Amino acid sequence: MDRIPGKNITAKILALILATVLWLYVMNEQNPPIEAGFTAMLETRNADGGYIVTNAPDAIQVKVRGPRSIIAGLQARDIRAYLDIRGLGEGKHTVKVHASVPASLELVEVNPDTVSVTIEKAINKQLPVEVSLSGTPADSLVVGKAVANPQQVTVEGPKSLVNEAQRVVAPVDLTGKNGDFDVSVPLRILGRDGKEIKGLTLYPGQVSVSLNLMKGVNKKILDIKTIVFGNLTPGVTLKRIITEPDKIEVSGPNDVLDKLDSVYTEPINVTGITKDTAREVKLQIKEGLVASQNSVIVHISVEPKPAVPPPH
Structure with missing residues (x-):
């Protein structure tokens, strides 16, 4: 009669429950859940062809929770953070940051959870x-x-x-x-x-x-002169143009240097200038010559054009 199925079923169920509780207790004691933060590289997904996302951060912070043994072996590359910009056009957008973590872990926090980006x-x-x-x-x-x-x-x-x-x-x-x-x-x-x-x-x-390096050359200090073209904005007149530096050392064959007193900049377009402006401009160095620098800073100063008095 002791072998009749169903006998002592209650005791068996209680034993199973007790074993499960004991297993959970041991696991929590030996391998408790913990939280940890990681820096995850931020990807961009689903960009329309011919468009680029700018101003997005390179990485974001992700916090996860899970068993200590799994967290200990987790690396940043196991966490994927990304922006889904499907359907977004040119301009500025605020986009949600998505993150995926291994199935055995819980995603606790993504910081920041949204970012501002520009699509160009x-x-x-x-x-x-x-x-x-x-x-x-x-x-x-x-x-x-x-x-x-x-x-x-x-x-x-x-x-x-x-x-x-x-x-x-x-x-x-x-x-x-x-x-x-x-x-x-x-x-x-x-x-x-x-x-x-x-x-x-x-x-x-x-x-x-x-x-090509060569010998038999001399050095000479030459003035720097500017070449200007274009039209300033109406009501504005050119006050002065100066270069920084205003002279430059040039090396080269004597027969070439003897014919030079100055070096010219490349043409500078002043069209549309309404205020004092500084530009880096390349110098026109003749072939066979070497200058101490290949470009200069040109400072362009403007001022309002004097009013013309009405005729009497």
């Missing part, structure tokens, strides 16, 4: 590569020629930044060089103010520069 059209343009020289070569050598290959590159990125990009520079250090050489250098993108612009992509990102 992606464009590109081509710019010539300028070789920017620094340092002094050995044995009083000077550069006879510096040629970049390729001589033109493509700048790509958000429309606002691409429109700011005015120059692409290949910096080359001549310190201690004692003969012709080739060097591969990364490029820098500069704006109208001469400052480097970040957030753009160059194709290619670096160029090869071939330099």
Whole structure:
């Protein structure tokens, strides 16, 4: 009769419940749930073709809760944080930050939970590569020629930044060089103010520069003169234009230097200027000459045009 099914079923159920409670107690004692914070890289998803998201933070903070043993082995790359910008057009938007964590964990907090971003059209343009020289070569050598290959590159990125990009520079250090050489250098993108612009992509990102060093040259200090074109805004007149510096040291063959008293800037367009302005402008250096710098800051000062008295 002791083997009749169902007998002592209550005792068996109580034993199972007791075992489960005991297991949960042991697990909480040995592997209790804890909270931890992680820095997660922020991705952008579902951007419409031809658009780029700018001003978004690179990373956000995520807090999770779970068993200590799992938290201990968790890495930041196991957490995915992203912005879903499906259907959003150009302009500024406030976008919710989404985060996904492993199934065994609970997502506690995302900070910030929304971010402000700007969506812009992606464009590109081509710019010539300028070789920017620094340092002094050995044995009083000077550069006879510096040629970049390729001589033109493509700048790509958000429309606002691409429109700011005015120059692409290949910096080359001549310190201690004692003969012709080739060097591969990364490029820098500069704006109208001469400052480097970040957030753009160059194709290619670096160029090869071939330099020819030669002897038998002299140095000469030359005045810097400006070339101006365009029309100022009505009611405004040009007060003065000065360059910083106003003179520059140029090295090269004697027969070329003897014919020079000054160096000219590239043409400066003053159309639409309504207030005092400073611009970095490239110098027109003749081939075979080397200047101590390839560009100068031009300060353009304007003032209101005097009123014309009415005729009597």
